[in-house]
Amino acid sequence: MGHFRERLIRFMYGRYGIDQLYYALAVLCFTLMVINSFIHSIVLTIIMWAVLLLMIYRTFSKNIYRRRKENEKFMKVWNQVKKKTLFTIRRIKEIRSHRYHRCPGCKAMLRLPYKRGKHTVQCPRCGNEFKKHVII
């Protein structure tokens, strides 16, 4: 077993290995597998295999620079999605007490206490005043 491990380490030397994109593809592959167990689609099977081959290709690739760039691009998109999702969750959680509005002047997101009716809002960042009519 120790011999095998040594050979594996030697084989993986200079190869890219596993990153966040690998895990994301693994989750995608698993999801496709679960969906496909219900609908048995040949197209889905092909996509699943393509994702699997891409995972294997990326792991053993020696072009580390390009794999890193791919992962960076993925992480950029992933962080945006994560940020928006967390913000939406926060908005839903605070729906009884607060409303979020964007300042027309500086585009800052403002968290305002929820009160029905017409209000004049002053942005704390740029000092811009604007009217807001909160209906619901």
Ligand SMILES: [Zn+2]
């Ligand atoms: Zn502003």
